[in-house]
Amino acid sequence: MSTMKLDEIRAAEARLLLSTYDRSPILFAGGEGVYLIDEKGERYLDLLSGIGVNALGYGHPAIVDTIARQSRALIHISNLYFHEFQAELALRLTERTGLDRVFFCNSGTEAIEGAMKLARAYAGLRRSEGKKIGTKFLALEQSFHGRTLGAVSTTFKQKYREPFGPVVPGVEFVRFNDVADLRAKFSDEVCAILVEAIQGEGGVRPLAPEFFAEARALADSTGALLIVDEIQAGMGRTGKWCAYQHYGIRPDVTTLAKPLAGGLPLGAVLCTEEVARVMHAGMHGTTFGGGPLACAVAVAVIDTIEKENLLAHATEVGDYFQQQLRGLAARHDAIVNVRGKGLMVAAELDSADLAKAMVGEMAKRHILINCTSDTVLRFLPPYILERKHVDEAIKALDDIFTVQAAAVSAAHQNAGGNSLG
Numbered sequence: 076m077s078t079m080k081l082d083e084i085r086a087a088e089a090r091l092l093l094s095t096y097d098r099s100p101i102l103f104a105g106g107e108g109v110y111l112i113d114e115k116g117e118r119y120l121d122l123l124s125g126i127g128v129n130a131l132g133y134g135h136p137a138i139v140d141t142i143a144r145q146s147r148a149l150i151h152i153s154n155l156y157f158h159e160f161q162a163e164l165a166l167r168l169t170e171r172t173g174l175d176r177v178f179f180c181n182s183g184t185e186a187i188e189g190a191m192k193l194a195r196a197y198a199g200l201r202r203s204e205g206k207k208i209g210t211k212f213l214a215l216e217q218s219f220h221g222r223t224l225g226a227v228s229t230t231f232k233q234k235y236r237e238p239f240g241p242v243v244p245g246v247e248f249v250r251f252n253d254v255a256d257l258r259a260k261f262s263d264e265v266c267a268i269l270v271e272a273i274q275g276e277g278g279v280r281p282l283a284p285e286f287f288a289e290a291r292a293l294a295d296s297t298g299a300l301l302i303v304d305e306i307q308a309g310m311g312r313t314g315k316w317c318a319y320q321h322y323g324i325r326p327d328v329t330t331l332a333k334p335l336a337g338g339l340p341l342g343a344v345l346c347t348e349e350v351a352r353v354m355h356a357g358m359h360g361t362t363f364g365g366g367p368l369a370c371a372v373a374v375a376v377i378d379t380i381e382k383e384n385l386l387a388h389a390t391e392v393g394d395y396f397q398q399q400l401r402g403l404a405a406r407h408d409a410i411v412n413v414r415g416k417g418l419m420v421a422a423e424l425d426s427a428d429l430a431k432a433m434v435g436e437m438a439k440r441h442i443l444i445n446c447t448s449d450t451v452l453r454f455l456p457p458y459i460l461e462r463k464h465v466d467e468a469i470k471a472l473d474d475i476f477t478v479q480a481a482a483v484s485a486a487h488q489n490a491g492g493n494s495l496g
C-alpha cells in the first residue's frame with residue numbers, strides 16, 4: 076500500500092512518467108456505484124466512468140465476485156490453449172451484434188488495428204479471386220480511432236498524427252455527413268470505409284442516416300468493407316448493443332472495447348463469415364488478448380446488463396438527461412445544442428473557455444464530466460445512473476451557468492454597455 080500523498084505522487088510522476096497526460100489534481104482511492112471516492116473519503120458523482128468504461132459503476136458484485144473467483148482459478152494461459160470463456164463470450168457477442176466471428180485483443184486501438192488488417196487482407200484475397208479492389212481507407216473528419224500507428228492514421232486530428240509521421244499511408248478523410256464528398260472520394264481503390272456511428276471524441280455527433288446508408292451501399296458496390304467503430308458507443312451505452320442498430324445497418328466489421336470487461340482491458344473485432352474466411356492460424360495474434368479473467372468478467376457484464384434491464388434503463392435515463400439539458404439550454408444561452416443517444420450525451424457550448432471552465436467548476440462541486448472537441452461537454456456515465464443523479468448534475472450546471480452569466484453581465488455593465496468582443 077502506497078503512503079505517498081497527492082503532492083508527492085504529482086512530483087514523482089512529473090519526474091518519472093512520460094508527460095502524456097494532464098491530470099486533474101484528485102487522488103482516487105475507491106468507488107461505489109456511480110461515485111468515485113478520493114483519499115480523504117470525499118465522494119464524486121462520476122458522469123464519465125473512466126471515459127465510457129465502467130458501465131456497471133464501481134464495486135458491482137457481478138464484477139467483483141467474478142474477478143475474485145476467476146483470479147483464484149486462472150488469470151492467464153496464452154492463446155496456445157483453450158479456456159472456458161472465449162467461446163461463451165463470442166457466443167454472446169455474435170448474437171448481440173449480428174456478426175459471425177470474433178477476435179479478442181486488449182484495447183480499442185488494437186481492435187482497430189485488427190479491423191484494418193482484416194480489411195487489407197480481405198482486399199488481398201478478393202484481388203487473388205480476380206476482383207479489382209485497392210488498399211485505401213476512407214475515414215471521417217473529427218474521427219477518433221486510437222493511438223497506435225494504424226489507428227492514429229485514421230484519426231482526424233493532426234496533432235495526434237503529425238509528430239509520428241509518416242503514419243500508415245493511403246487514408247483519406249471524408250467531410251462528416253457529406254454524402255457528396257463520400258461519393259467523390261470512394262472508388263475501387265478503397266478497401267474499407269471506417270466510421271463511428273456516433274462520433275465520441277469528435278463531439279458526440281451521430282452519423283446522418285442517409286450518409287450511413289450511402290457508405291453501406293458504396294462499400295457493397297465494390298466489395299469494400301464497412302467498418303463501424305463501436306468502442307465508445309457500443310455495448311449498450313446508447314440503449315442498443317451497438318449504435319449501428321439504431322440505423323438498421325449491418326457492418327462487415329465492428330470493434331468493441333471500453334466497457335466490454337467492466338474495467339478490465341479487453342477489446343474485440345467482429346466480422347461476417349465472408350470476411351472471416353481470410354484469416355488463418357498465425358496471421359494475427361496477441362499474448363494477452365481474450366484471457367480467462369477479462370473474458371469471464373465480460374460474460375458477467377453482458378449477463379448483468381440483461382438481468383438488470385440496463386439497455387432500457389440507459390434509454391430512459393438518457394432521454395431524461397437530454398430533456399433536462401434542453402430545459403437548461405432554454406435558460407442559458409451558452410448552451411447551443413444538446414444531443415446524444417442513451418447515456419452518451421452532450422451539451423455544446425458557445426465558448427471553448429467556458430467549456431473548459433465548466434469541467435473544473437463541476438469538479439469543485441464533486442461531479443466529474445469531460446470536455447471534448449473544444450466546446451462540447453460530454454457525459455458518459457455508468458449505465459446504472461438514476462434520475463436523481465441527473466438532477467444533481469443539472470442543478471450544479473444550472474448554478475454554474477447562472478454565476479457565469481452574472482459575471483458576463485457585470486463585466487458588460489462595467490464596460491459601459493459595450494460589447495466585450
Ligand SMILES: Cc1ncc(COP(=O)(O)O)c(C=O)c1O
Nearest residue numbers: 182183184219220221275306307
Ligand atoms: C471510438 C473510439 N475508437 C477507438 C478508441 C481507442 O480505444 P483505446 O483507448 O482503448 O485504445 C477510442 C478511445 O477513446 C474511441 O472512443
